[in-house]
Amino acid sequence: MTAGPVVIIGAGHAGFQLAMSLRQHGFSERIALLNDEGHLPYQRPPLSKAYLKGTGGPDSLMFRPEKFYHDQNIDLVSDRAVSIDRAARKVRLASGTSLDYGHLVLATGARNRLLDIPNANLDSVRYLRTLDESQSLRDYIGPGQRVVVIGAGFIGLEFAATARVKGLEVDVIELAPRVMARAVTAEISEYFQSRHTSAGIRIHLGVQVTSIEGDGSKVTGVSLSDGRHIKADLIVVGVGVLPNVELAAEAGLKVAAGIVVDEHLLTSDPNISAIGDCALYASPRFGGSLRLESVQNATDHARCVATRLTGDAKPYDGLPWFWSDQGPDKLQMVGLTTGYDRVVVRGDRAQGAFSAFCYKSGQLVGIESVNRAGDHMFGRRLLAAHGSITPEQAADASFDLKRALT
Numbered sequence: 001m002t003a004g005p006v007v008i009i010g011a012g013h014a015g016f017q018l019a020m021s022l023r024q025h026g027f028s029e030r031i032a033l034l035n036d037e038g039h040l041p042y043q044r045p046p047l048s049k050a051y052l053k054g055t056g057g058p059d060s061l062m063f064r065p066e067k068f069y070h071d072q073n074i075d076l077v078s079d080r081a082v083s084i085d086r087a088a089r090k091v092r093l094a095s096g097t098s099l100d101y102g103h104l105v106l107a108t109g110a111r112n113r114l115l116d117i118p119n120a121n122l123d124s125v126r127y128l129r130t131l132d133e134s135q136s137l138r139d140y141i142g143p144g145q146r147v148v149v150i151g152a153g154f155i156g157l158e159f160a161a162t163a164r165v166k167g168l169e170v171d172v173i174e175l176a177p178r179v180m181a182r183a184v185t186a187e188i189s190e191y192f193q194s195r196h197t198s199a200g201i202r203i204h205l206g207v208q209v210t211s212i213e214g215d216g217s218k219v220t221g222v223s224l225s226d227g228r229h230i231k232a233d234l235i236v237v238g239v240g241v242l243p244n245v246e247l248a249a250e251a252g253l254k255v256a257a258g259i260v261v262d263e264h265l266l267t268s269d270p271n272i273s274a275i276g277d278c279a280l281y282a283s284p285r286f287g288g289s290l291r292l293e294s295v296q297n298a299t300d301h302a303r304c305v306a307t308r309l310t311g312d313a314k315p316y317d318g319l320p321w322f323w324s325d326q327g328p329d330k331l332q333m334v335g336l337t338t339g340y341d342r343v344v345v346r347g348d349r350a351q352g353a354f355s356a357f358c359y360k361s362g363q364l365v366g367i368e369s370v371n372r373a374g375d376h377m378f379g380r381r382l383l384a385a386h387g388s389i390t391p392e393q394a395a396d397a398s399f400d401l402k403r404a405l406t
Contacts, residue, residue, distance in 0.1 A: 002309040004029060007091055009081045011035035011249070012044065014276030014298035015107035015155075016063050017072045021306035031073070032099050034091070037081040039131055040066060045295060047134035047159040049325050053165065054138060058131060084251035086269055098125060103282040103309060106248055106259055106267075110241035115150070119212035124219035125235045128155055130231040141234065142168030148222050148232040148394045154324045156238035160201050161327040163236075165361050171230050173222070175208045185343050188331065188368045195329060195352075204230075243278045243291065253406040256280055257292040263315035265305050273308075275301035285317050286336055294322045300357065301341045304312020319384045321376070332376035335366025335383050344394040347372055355382040374401075381405055 006022060008015045019033045027377050035041060040050055042061040044085040046052075054296045069076045080094040102220050114120070119256075126140070127133055137159075141147070145168045149156045152174035176182070178189040179196075186303045193203055204224070208403060212235060213221045221231040245255040254260040259281030265273050276298035280291045300318040307314065321334040329352065340358040347354030355375040356368040367379035378401045382388070393399045 001035050002027075002029075002103045004089075005032060005100060006030070006105065006309065007032045007034065007099050007280060007326070008105045008107055008154060009034045009043040010107030010109055010278075011037070011076070011089065012107060012109050012298065013278065013295050014109070014289060014302045015105070016041040017299040017302035018105055018107065018275065018306055020390040021303050023074070024073045025306055025310040025358040027306075027310050029102070030075065032075045032077050033069075034079060034081055034093075034099075034102075036078075036079075037132075040064075040076070042131055044129070045359070048128055048155050049084050049162060049335050051131075051134055052128075052138050052159065052162045053392075058135070061131060073405060081247055084247060084272075086251055088274070089271060095376055096186070100148065102271070104272045106272065106278060107276050108244035108247060108274075108278045108297075109258075110277040113235070113240045113242050115237055115380070116207075116213075117211050117218075120234075121215055122212060122214045123217045124166065124214075124233065124349075125237065127210060127237050128159055128239070140219045141166060141168060143268060145233045147171070147175060147234040147236060148209070148229055149228055149236050149238065150222075151238035151240070152176070152181075152205075153183065153238055153240065154180065155197065156236070157326050159238065160196065160326060161199065164196075164199050164201050165327070170203060171232070171262065172196070172203045173207060173209050173224065173230075174205050179203065179205075184331070184333070185337065185340070185358060186370055187343055187345055187349075187356045188370065191352075191354075191370060192326060192329070192331070193284050193328060199327060209331045217242065229238060235371070241293065243280075245278060248274065248278075256289075260289070266339065267317055272296055273305050274355060276304050281316060284296055285319070290336075292320055295318065295361070319380065322382055328375075330371055331370045332373065333366065334376055334379040337366035340365055342391060344391045346394050348398065357389075357391070359391055362391070364394070378402075378405070 040062045062385045083092045149160045149172045179193050207224045207226050209222045211223045212264045246338040248259045249255045259274035261274045261281045263282045277293045283290045304316045324331045342359040344357040353371040358366045369376040389404045
């Protein structure tokens with residue numbers, strides 16, 4: 001059981017969940033949740049989808065109303081951490097004050113990777129990760145505008161689908177040979193590319209934007225590496241994120257492609273943990289170290305640390321799962337498919353409802369499902385129990401998946 005106050009730096013999914021879980025597990029000492037945004041802690045997934053479409057105001061995104069924090073005796077501190085004094089166990093804040101901690105949790109998240117090309121600082125070049133960025137885009141976009149989306153990952157394609165529904169002309173530029181290439185199988189990439197193209201989105205693969213053209217502060221278009229030019233009134237950039245490790249590094253904690261933590265999510269300092277998008281954690285389930293960017297990973301990390309801080313230490317053994325809503329289609333993924341060597345398709349791609357069962361050396365390692373929630377839930381139960389079915393069973397439409405769960 002941790003003695004003294006818990007200070008949590010970051011009020012995203014991981015930080016909020018940790019504060020809530022600590023109280024649910026009976027932690028009675030002070031909890032300070034450090035929030036450097038001008039909003040109550042909020043959900044991020046709707047920012048590129050439902051919220052951008054104009055459904056609901058900012059309050060619809062909040063995890064809880066302000067009264068919740070008062071009732072749970074969670075101090076929501078509107079400030080920014082600037083340094084950590086590990087010897088004194090203090091976090092120094094931008095306001096000049098400091099917070100004492102018995103245990104410190106870094107839930108610092110990640111930030112957008114910025115473009116480094118000419119005119120990337122023009123006002124019409126936008127990013128999409130925070131509520132303010134989503135609100136600004138929601139106020140800005142309108143029918144008939146021409147938008148170039150740089151990056152055909154999840155955020156880029158989610159935004160592109162939303163923009164198309166709102167009547168914009170959309171071009172997507174991607175350096176890789178297929179959409180979502182680093183995240184999904186070719187079968188899933190091909191389906192979504194076809195769906196977006198059918199909706200009128202123009203997708204340009206194997207090229208990159210070399211410069212942004214502008215007239216004063218306004219964007220007029222982009223130049224591509226193959227010599228083409230595409231006109232645009234707006235550029236939306238989705239080229240990945242960088243974990244926020246600087247605070248940890250300056251405090252002398254070990255960092256690499258994230259803040260390095262062990263299987264208990266502890267840093268090299270036993271009084272400091274790191275969770276969520278910023279954490280590079282040792283995984284007993286998969287071997288090696290992982291850094292994942294998902295709501296599931298953030299909230300499961302938080303629950304693991306909450307149980308440790310309240311006296312029940314267990315290694316983190318979460319099974320990754322993720323989703324992406326793109327237009328009318330829902331993509332759900334479970335497991336880690338890195339290094340897969342065989343894909344078995346189950347369902348009917350022509351009907352827009354199928355799954356890609358991914359195998360490595362004959363072992364099921366992940367399932368990517370399009371509009372087949374049952375396959376996804378099956379995968380979560382089976383893979384959580386370290387189970388598998390054969391490729392032949394996956395390919396057999398008459399095989400009852402529930403049999404593999406008994």
